[in-house]
Amino acid sequence: MKSVAFHNLGCKVNGYEMDYMQQILQEKGYRVVPFDEKADIYIVNTCTVTNIADRKSRQLLHRAKKMNPASVVVAVGCYVQAGGEDTLKDASIDLAIGNNKKKDLIPILEEFLSNKEKAEHKEQEEAKENKTLQGRTIIExxxxxxxxxxxxxxxxxxxxxxxxxxxxxxxxxxxxxxxxxxxxxxxxxxxxxxxxxxxxxxxxxxxxxxxxxxxxxxxxxxxxxxxxxxxxxxxxxxxxxxxxxxxxxxxxxxxxxxxxxxxxxxxxxxxxPHFHLSLQSGCDEVLERMNRKYSTKEYYEKVCILRKYFDEPAITTDVIVGFPGEAWEDFEKTKEFLQKVGFYEMHIFKYSKRKGTPAAVMDKQISEGEKALRSNTLLELEKKMSQAYRKMYLHKQAEVLFEEERRINGRNYQIGHTREYIRAAYETEENLSGQIRKGMLTDFLMSDILLFQPQIH
CATH class of the missing domain: 3.30.750.210 (Transcription Regulator spoIIAA)
Structure with a gap:
């Protein structure tokens, strides 16, 4: 049976869908190998959320074809869904499968493979059509x-x-x-x-x-x-x-x-008690241009409701810096609002222009250098706030789901996460993967990992 290698880009939804595609191919008898090995088939589950994601998708597709020019390279998901005709012209892509067609991977792939020898002798336009099985693998x-x-x-x-x-x-x-x-x-x-x-x-x-x-x-x-x-x-x-x-x-x-x-x-x-509330900006004027449909006042009220019911919940968020028209004063408002909320973790993104969106043609686009400056400023703030949140949980009871073994400074630790998604480590030779233990967070092992001491039964 043919060998197949996978690579996933993007969100957790993409990750779920990649797991499913790998599962059904394994059940069909395909042999899964690492992506950096020679394979008969390469499947890249693509992302298009930013220009960088587009570039990574292209790079991985080209890398796959370079590793084995005779392989079938399958581009799946958002990048091909958004790219249209331009994407199909990419010579590194043999088969393109859009969203809502991932579940049909096996019949699509097997039909393509059965037609592959004939397709090699067709003209370029016909070959392009074969990449989508005459338009059936990418729907509106x-x-x-x-x-x-x-x-x-x-x-x-x-x-x-x-x-x-x-x-x-x-x-x-x-x-x-x-x-x-x-x-x-x-x-x-x-x-x-x-x-x-x-x-x-x-x-x-x-x-x-x-x-x-x-x-x-x-x-x-x-x-x-x-x-x-x-x-x-x-x-x-x-x-x-x-x-x-x-x-x-x-x-x-x-x-x-x-x-x-x-x-x-x-x-x-x-x-x-771990809630990710996407914010994107702490400035109302920027939120309005983003079409986010809420104000910072409304957002903060939501945070207060969560804290009313849950004791010190972990609240995390996303922030975009350098959105078109974001003046320095707007950025300062965002920074102040982030400090007011006091997030556990923040994912900071530099605005990326996406063709086909209203923001891509807005006036007052921000330079890449300025975006980098603002991003670095917020990343430093994120580090401080995240550290402060973890410190607040020192000497408190916690429940840890252990996930992996890791050797740190010559010692063996079992690593897991609390219910608040704080990483915790317990020094032991015992394999605790998949087990939940209650105990106390006692000290910092590393800046982003707290030491955990289980209760003695």
Whole structure:
């Protein structure tokens, strides 16, 4: 049977879909090898969220073809969905598969392979058509309401399982291409989710992480009325599942945070007090140009609701610096707001111009040098705030799910995460992977890892 190598770029949803593609090919008998080895087939699950992501996607596709010119290089996902005709001209790509077609990887791949010898003798235009099996492997994603059903038995991570429950986005932020390459919101059936969670639980997973392109839209048919979201109901259903001890949430839309929603979360004992509320800017004028549909005042109110119910929850976020028209005063407002909120972790991104989005043609584009300066400033702030949050948990009780063994300074440690997603280390020769232990966080082992001492039973 042919060998196949995988490489994934981008978000947790991409990661889930890559796990599924690898799973079904293995079940079919394909032999999986590392990406840097010679393979018969290379599959790159691409990303297009930024220009850098586009470039990385192209580089990996070219690298694959260079490693084995006779191989079949398969470009999958957002990059090919967004790139259109220009992407199909790339000689390193043999087969292109768009979003909502990943579930059909095996029949698509096998049809392509059966036609490959004939395709080699066709003219260039015909060969380009063969890259999409005459246009059948990339659909008009904006017009589908079909959820692309996939079911995992295992994931790349051995202790926590990422569960994709939703796809698509209706927000149309002015900088973002994702609604165009992922389509409108659509949700997975609750029965499919519960079946997958039960299967993963039987395989030893203790924690599930709910993820989606716009997770807060779970269960919604259209629009932006998040009182219609069924995400809380989904969490309440998962709360009843035996074997699963933790439920962690992916990125949340700030507008879903209400007293009713958070009270419902608090009543679910398995929910992890770790909430990622995407912010993007701490300046109202910039938020408006971004089409983010909330103000900093409203965002802060949401943070206060979370802290009203949960004791020192981990609140994390995303921030874009250098958005078109962001004056230095706007950046200073953002910095002040970030300090006011006091995040545990922040993912800092330099604005990346995406062709086809409103922001790409806005006036007053910021230079790359200025973006780098602002990014570095916030990265330093993030480091300080993250350290302060971890320090706050010293000498407090914690619960750690152990995930891996790691040797640090000549000593063996078991490494895991608390419910707040603080990395913790316990010095032991025992393999604790997949086990949950309660104990105390006692000191810093490294700047981003706290020492953990389990309770003695």
């Amino acid at each position: 994603i904006g017009h589908t309401d079909e959820y692309e059903t996939m079911v995992l038995h295992r994931t790349a991570e051995h202790t926590r399982a990422f569960i994709k429950v939703q796809d698509g986005c209706n927000q149309f932020c002015s900088y973002c291409i994702i609604p165009y390459v992922r389509g409108r919101i659509r949700s997975r059936k609750i029965e499919d989710i519960l079946d997958e969670v039960r299967r993963l639980s039987r395989n030893g997973y203790k924690e599930v992480v709910l993820t989606g392109i716009h997770l807060s839209s779970y269960g919604m048919k259209s629009g932006n009325d998040f009182t219609m979201s069924k995400l809380l109901w989904l969490i309440q259903c998962l709360q009843q599942e035996e074997g699963i001890e933790r439920i962690r949430l992916g990125s949340l839309e700030p507008r879903i945070i209400t007293e009713e929603f958070v009270k419902g979360l608090f009543e679910c004992s398995k929910i992890c």
